[in-house]
Amino acid sequence: MRMRPSPPRAPKAPEVTGPGPTIGAWLPPQFGWVAPRLLPVASASTSNFLRWKMAESAFAERSDGGEEKVSGAEVIAQALKTQDVEYVFGIVGIPVTEIAVAAQKLGIRYVGMRNEQAACYAASAVGYLTGRPGVCLVVSGPGLIHALGGMANANVNCWPLIVIGGSSERRQETMGAFQEFPQVEACRLYCKFSARPSSIETIPSIIEKAVRSSIYGRPGPCYVDIPADFVNFQVNVNSIKYVECCLPPPVSMAETSAVYMAASVLRNAKRPLLIIGKGAAYSRAEEAIRKLVGQCKLPFLPTPMGKGVVPDNHPNCVSAARSRALQFADVIVLFGARLNWILHFGLPPRYQPDVKFIQIDICAEELGNNVKPAVSLLGDINAVTKQLLEQFDKTPWQYPPESSWWQTLREKMESNEAASKELASQKSLPMNYYTVFYQVQEQLPRDCFVVSEGANTMDIGRTVIQNYLPRHRLDAGTFGTMGVGLGFAIAAAIVARDRNPGKRVICVEGDSAFGFSGMEVETICRYNLPIVLLVVNNNGIYQGFDADSWKEMLKFGDATEVAPPVCLLPNSHYEQVMTAFGGKGYFVQTPEELQKSLRESLADTTKPSLINIMIEPQATRKAQEEQKMTKSPYKEFLSLQGLNVFPEGCNVREESLAFLSWPLCLWTPAIKALPGLDQKKRGSHRACCLLTPPPPPLFPPPFFRGGRSLLLSPDMKNLILELETTQSSCAQGSLGSPGPPGPQGPPGLPGKIGPKGEKGELGLPGRKGRPGPPGVPGMPGPVGPEGPRGQSIWKCLKGPTYAKNKAG
Numbered sequence: 001m002r003m004r005p006s007p008p009r010a011p012k013a014p015e016v017t018g019p020g021p022t023i024g025a026w027l028p029p030q031f032g033w034v035a036p037r038l039l040p041v042a043s044a045s046t047s048n049f050l051r052w053k054m055a056e057s058a059f060a061e062r063s064d065g066g067e068e069k070v071s072g073a074e075v076i077a078q079a080l081k082t083q084d085v086e087y088v089f090g091i092v093g094i095p096v097t098e099i100a101v102a103a104q105k106l107g108i109r110y111v112g113m114r115n116e117q118a119a120c121y122a123a124s125a126v127g128y129l130t131g132r133p134g135v136c137l138v139v140s141g142p143g144l145i146h147a148l149g150g151m152a153n154a155n156v157n158c159w160p161l162i163v164i165g166g167s168s169e170r171r172q173e174t175m176g177a178f179q180e181f182p183q184v185e186a187c188r189l190y191c192k193f194s195a196r197p198s199s200i201e202t203i204p205s206i207i208e209k210a211v212r213s214s215i216y217g218r219p220g221p222c223y224v225d226i227p228a229d230f231v232n233f234q235v236n237v238n239s240i241k242y243v244e245c246c247l248p249p250p251v252s253m254a255e256t257s258a259v260y261m262a263a264s265v266l267r268n269a270k271r272p273l274l275i276i277g278k279g280a281a282y283s284r285a286e287e288a289i290r291k292l293v294g295q296c297k298l299p300f301l302p303t304p305m306g307k308g309v310v311p312d313n314h315p316n317c318v319s320a321a322r323s324r325a326l327q328f329a330d331v332i333v334l335f336g337a338r339l340n341w342i343l344h345f346g347l348p349p350r351y352q353p354d355v356k357f358i359q360i361d362i363c364a365e366e367l368g369n370n371v372k373p374a375v376s377l378l379g380d381i382n383a384v385t386k387q388l389l390e391q392f393d394k395t396p397w398q399y400p401p402e403s404s405w406w407q408t409l410r411e412k413m414e415s416n417e418a419a420s421k422e423l424a425s426q427k428s429l430p431m432n433y434y435t436v437f438y439q440v441q442e443q444l445p446r447d448c449f450v451v452s453e454g455a456n457t458m459d460i461g462r463t464v465i466q467n468y469l470p471r472h473r474l475d476a477g478t479f480g481t482m483g484v485g486l487g488f489a490i491a492a493a494i495v496a497r498d499r500n501p502g503k504r505v506i507c508v509e510g511d512s513a514f515g516f517s518g519m520e521v522e523t524i525c526r527y528n529l530p531i532v533l534l535v536v537n538n539n540g541i542y543q544g545f546d547a548d549s550w551k552e553m554l555k556f557g558d559a560t561e562v563a564p565p566v567c568l569l570p571n572s573h574y575e576q577v578m579t580a581f582g583g584k585g586y587f588v589q590t591p592e593e594l595q596k597s598l599r600e601s602l603a604d605t606t607k608p609s610l611i612n613i614m615i616e617p618q619a620t621r622k623a624q625e626e627q628k629m630t631k632s633p634y635k636e637f638l639s640l641q642g643l644n645v646f647p648e649g650c651n652v653r654e655e656s657l658a659f660l661s662w663p664l665c666l667w668t669p670a671i672k673a674l675p676g677l678d679q680k681k682r683g684s685h686r687a688c689c690l691l692t693p694p695p696p697p698l699f700p701p702p703f704f705r706g707g708r709s710l711l712l713s714p715d716m717k718n719l720i721l722e723l724e725t726t727q728s729s730c731a732q733g734s735l736g737s738p739g740p741p742g743p744q745g746p747p748g749l750p751g752k753i754g755p756k757g758e759k760g761e762l763g764l765p766g767r768k769g770r771p772g773p774p775g776v777p778g779m780p781g782p783v784g785p786e787g788p789r790g791q792s793i794w795k796c797l798k799g800p801t802y803a804k805n806k807a808g
Ligand SMILES: Cc1ncc(C[n+]2csc(CCOP(=O)(O)OP(=O)(O)O)c2C)c(N)n1
Pocket: 453, 454, 455, 456, 457, 458, 480, 481, 482, 483, 509, 510, 511, 512, 513, 514, 536, 538, 540, 541, 542, 543
């Protein structure tokens, strides 16, 4: 590392240009660099001047008549500029305002956000998109703590990021200073490097080290702590030695023998599969991987943010047969994709037990995580892919396109795509997810950035909305963080404005996900970023209630007691958040309204818009093959509650008594919101337990405690009582078994045979045999007649039907 006495691209001594004629007399001299057109002339006032006065102090002692001085804030800004940092996101306050001002003055873009978390998400997205870290600038204590979420997310995503945190003055440390917090220590857990410069003079080298560490090896966040007393302190300009911009990361390549071995394992594969992760996107391996896929005719599967490295519409993309591809592949090449939860750890039952992994990764510590690879290729994904290509150039090889592997993948893709299209074509209102996403997909420009977060919204959206370009999808990522969407969208829009003007950013948000950083809509409007925000609104987390059910439920108690934790307020008008700040807002309920509003939003490149899309609150994703293979956390929860969990389709005869404790908590209006319940099977405890398990919610026990005694309607109580006396049960409407000997008593009426339960559904247990005729005193009567046939349970839950059955 070379040091030099003066900045390589040092700013000229600040030109104190003074207020220009259009700016007005209020502007302090240090803002003279700001282009007059950017300043709000109309709002110029004396109070504006006072507000900016604080910033002025940083530049006040420009010269003391001796050597030229520079403030700590200016040194930080110049050090960042020297390291080619282009964007700073943050929230100012004591002691960092001056740093933001100094950065702007050097031409670094400063984006003021509404929460440090979102600012940190935005800065990290800049790192992923540009390969050069963005900076998140935060105040001490709580500001820094908010940013920890962004640092952790960047750390798990392996994205470069620099966080600069102001901290308390050094002389007040341990004295209970304003917002005092052990920041360097706190950040260490989320960072590759966390440090405080020992003096203003060491700031440039610490910033260079932070930037370099963030991009070298596996990328990640780095933290630089700036004590308040550094910010305005003036030092002689010549005492500062700026460190030259760090070089781009050195490119590492895999061992030649390992590359040879990898190529030979791949050549011998019967059912090969390439998995393309966001590591491949980050390393800009798109050209090489596209070539490999095309040349060797290999099936590939992108991870969520690996989408677009090879376009989703490439004929070799097998996303639509993801589970099958993973489950039956015998050789899998991982291009910057980790065997973590997203890829089901590389383990059975989602994979063959003897599947061979060829793992390409920049990080040695990643190799062998969870599964021992057949071949490890340590190095830059792009460089290593080129090494592999060389092997196939030397000895050309193609995987046969007419193989049975291709055939099975294609068949599965076709059937899955048909199932999605079928759901998308449903005309019923409210719309389902698939209808929404197919409409959106039809209109999206091919080169747009797609940002997405939510649970169903993100998961289903990802399968329908296509990516054609690398690094054009940003989502909740490996950490599954909700709240990233708006920050990511802002970052993408700002980067796009500078590098690809006209490129659009579409941000597809679940209604819950949107709430995490919703106030960033103001940021979007303030910088007039023409982002199109889609809020897919199902009134809840995973699922919600419609307005009527919500109202009905509140009759049973206070919302804190009775509302399932997944619920959000029905029919919220999120679009009004956008109109409140001057953007365009749409509330849409039909496919036609969605088409029209999206067309208008995309046509308008001057304004942001938010389309609030109402969907069926109970809508879910289509049944997933893999759900049957993995453990359901829902089932686990039931077990934890001490309740029996029955496998799909089983006959619950023996366990029926234990089973009957369950309806006490299930037959509540609130339970309608349980995910996984088919619309028409709401309220059926069997449906809850026995149908395909829903996605991951874990309902906290208090919800059920509240439910046991409070929420049962009289009708339901009767039904439960009746079930509690049941001794036999039948599945799928089969006949109930004969009842036990009837007790001595008056003659009973023969029971009627009930209607047959609906196909595929479990029926109610067969009713107990009726009491037999009176016997000889002291002796039991003869066996009563056979119990009636079980009914479709959900039908019974409807009041009148139930009453009728009872009467019968
Ligand atoms: C920071 C954070 N908090 C909480 C969660 C738990 N969580 C997972 S998805 C989700 C929201 C899902 O609801 P929504 O965004 O409305 O999407 P939907 O499934 O309803 O379409 C939440 C809160 C999380 N992943 N991250």
